[in-house]
Amino acid sequence: MHPVHKGFALSALAGVFAIGSAAMASSVIPEPVAIPWQSGNAAFECQEATYTTGVSYAYSFKIDNWNSAIDGPHTATFGDGHTNTITISNNDGTYFNWTALNQMGVVIVKGGKAASIFEYERPVSMDAGLVSPNNASGKPAAVSHATFCWNANADAGAPPPNLVVTDSDSDGITDNLDAFPLDSERVARRFYPNGSDYGYLAFEDNWPKKGDFDMNDLVVAYRAMETLNARNEVTNLKLVYEIAARGAANDNAFAVHLPGVARDAINPALTTLKIQDQAPVPLPTESGQSEAVFILITSVNTVTKTGLKWPCGFFNTVNKCPRSEPVLLVADIHFQRPLSRAQLGAAPYNPFIYPNRYAGRGQEIHLVDHPPTAKANPSLFGTEDDRSNPAEGRYYRTADNLPWALDVPETWRHPAEWNDVTNAYSTFATWTSSGGMTAANWYVSTVNQGLVFQP
Amino acid sequence: MKRLNTTLLLAALLTGGSYQAALATDTDEVEAGADFRYETAHLIPVEIKLALPNDNLASLSFYSQRESGLRLLETAFTDPLGHYLGQLQLPVHLSQVVVVVRAANRQDTLTLPISAGAITYAE
Numbered sequence: 001m002h003p004v005h006k007g008f009a010l011s012a013l014a015g016v017f018a019i020g021s022a023a024m025a026s027s028v029i030p031e032p033v034a035i036p037w038q039s040g041n042a043a044f045e046c047q048e049a050t051y052t053t054g055v056s057y058a059y060s061f062k063i064d065n066w067n068s069a070i071d072g073p074h075t076a077t078f079g080d081g082h083t084n085t086i087t088i089s090n091n092d093g094t095y096f097n098w099t100a101l102n103q104m105g106v107v108i109v110k111g112g113k114a115a116s117i118f119e120y121e122r123p124v125s126m127d128a129g130l131v132s133p134n135n136a137s138g139k140p141a142a143v144s145h146a147t148f149c150w151n152a153n154a155d156a157g158a159p160p161p162n163l164v165v166t167d168s169d170s171d172g173i174t175d176n177l178d179a180f181p182l183d184s185e186r187v188a189r190r191f192y193p194n195g196s197d198y199g200y201l202a203f204e205d206n207w208p209k210k211g212d213f214d215m216n217d218l219v220v221a222y223r224a225m226e227t228l229n230a231r232n233e234v235t236n237l238k239l240v241y242e243i244a245a246r247g248a249a250n251d252n253a254f255a256v257h258l259p260g261v262a263r264d265a266i267n268p269a270l271t272t273l274k275i276q277d278q279a280p281v282p283l284p285t286e287s288g289q290s291e292a293v294f295i296l297i298t299s300v301n302t303v304t305k306t307g308l309k310w311p312c313g314f315f316n317t318v319n320k321c322p323r324s325e326p327v328l329l330v331a332d333i334h335f336q337r338p339l340s341r342a343q344l345g346a347a348p349y350n351p352f353i354y355p356n357r358y359a360g361r362g363q364e365i366h367l368v369d370h371p372p373t374a375k376a377n378p379s380l381f382g383t384e385d386d387r388s389n390p391a392e393g394r395y396y397r398t399a400d401n402l403p404w405a406l407d408v409p410e411t412w413r414h415p416a417e418w419n420d421v422t423n424a425y426s427t428f429a430t431w432t433s434s435g436g437m438t439a440a441n442w443y444v445s446t447v448n449q450g451l452v453f454q455p
Numbered sequence: 456m457k458r459l460n461t462t463l464l465l466a467a468l469l470t471g472g473s474y475q476a477a478l479a480t481d482t483d484e485v486e487a488g489a490d491f492r493y494e495t496a497h498l499i500p501v502e503i504k505l506a507l508p509n510d511n512l513a514s515l516s517f518y519s520q521r522e523s524g525l526r527l528l529e530t531a532f533t534d535p536l537g538h539y540l541g542q543l544q545l546p547v548h549l550s551q552v553v554v555v556v557r558a559a560n561r562q563d564t565l566t567l568p569i570s571a572g573a574i575t576y577a578e
Binding site (some may be wrong): 015176179187189190193195213226230232339344347368394402403406407408409421423433435440441442 | 494
């Protein structure tokens with residue numbers, strides 16, 4: 001986020017409000033939550049924001065067709081006589097400031113395929129440095145529109161002690177705290193790695209032979225969003241992926257397995273896959289499996305074709321080549337019955353790749369010690385450089401315990417083509433040889449910028 | 456022209472191949488233990504006890520703290536006695552979380568360290 005935002009908002013709060021509590025350590029303006037966004041009218045978008053913020057708003061106003069002429073006052077009038085004037089300033093198409101006569105609870109800033117949701121702990125009458133989510137290049141997308149959500153005469157302080165709260169859906173969570181106040185089966189969300197950023201899955205695709213450890217044969221950004229009911233069980237799981245890079249000539253498929261989740265635990269009528277801007281289509285579980293396995297892309301090469309000659313036929317791994325937009329995949333998985341965390345497991349669950357060629361389905365490549373699915377070919381274990389031992393739960397390791405895949409829980413720059421991850425990230429070897437005891441943040445420190453792909 | 460292209464391609468392949476082989480020895484030399492699972496996240500037990508009025512529960516929004524601000528991890532709820540017992544999945548390099556408490560008469564922010572592999576707080 002633009003650095004001016006936090007400071008401006010915090011100073012505005014500090015000057016207006018006195019928030020008192022013995023338990024409170026500090027005042028915090030949360031970073032915006034960036035999520036894939038379904039645009040609609042102002043009321044629709046403010047309702048959509050409540051899924052994240054958990055607070056409902058009576059009034060909403062959308063400023064569409066964002067351009068340089070947006071600067072200035074915008075007056076919203078409503079049938080009940082309520083009015084509000086919102087003034088935009090310092091708009092450069094990416095960042096902007098606003099002030100309003102009636103204080104705001106949430107401002108939604110849409111750009112690219114996602115939106116930033118600015119939720120204010122206390123309603124505020126101005127803010128600065130609002131910005132839409134980063135696009136594939138790692139820079140903020142151009143703002144397409146902004147939607148403002150508020151309640152009349154917003155009180156700067158805490159709700160009065162005699163506040164009457166209701167629980168419209170009778171799920172035990174009052175409407176003011178319920179992200180889904182009209183849905184008794186849903187109350188909140190859980191994110192991984194968080195609501196704004198992506199983690200990264202990085203694969204080598206030569207298994208059972210060792211590769212070159214540039215860990216970019218397939219690089220997939222991911223974010224998991226679990227929707228929870230009042231019993232803290234998961235009702236549905238949204239997996240947002242972006243195919244960020246492909247440094248492989250081999251064509252691979254990308255899939256995810258939910259270990260321990262029976263195939264018939266999935267609700268097929270509601271489970272969908274959305275690719276790029278296409279309409280969602282049904283996402284079936286893979287046949288011939290007892291557990292839930294979803295084949296998300298059967299041919300990564302098809303969706304990441306650059307149309308350029310070698311080496312620019314690679315997708316976002318060679319620095320001298322043109323950049324390509326990542327390929328967005330959104331799997332929306334619904335369960336027949338809510339699952340506990342123990343039943344579902346933890347993100348990123350069990351992602352894997354396999355070669356898209358004849359008899360390639362059995363050649364699955366997973367994260368270290370993650371189990372193969374029932375369709376993996378067990379005769380490949382222990383061949384070439386692989387030293388998997390299913391009897392010991394040992395999978396996808398070399399004799400020296402080297403992996404074929406990594407899970408990075410942070411925004412990450414993958415090694416550029418032909419650059420070993422150990423050279424690109426100087427403390428990767430320290431982390432590995434220490435058994436993870438030191439250099440746990442190897443992926444965000446000591447990066448050799450010359451050896452990683454620059455978006 | 457065709458011969459030149461072929462020569463250039465061959466040279467590029469050989470150069471790239473030898474470079475690749477030279478670098479591959481670096482990860483090959485990494486010493487990893489048989490019990491190292493390359494895990495970058497862990498589940499941290501969380502227990503929070505709040506002093507709340509009777510029959511009121513609170514929502515707890517957990518955030519990770521970054522230099523540029525906060526990132527929402529999940530929202531959970533206490534029981535009516537203000538007690539929450541659960542787990543957070545966190546990247547292993549994080550040392551603390553920020554918790555925004557919302558209840559009918561209260562909104563606070565707590566910064567809680569991960570201590571002895573757990574997050575605990577009591578009022």
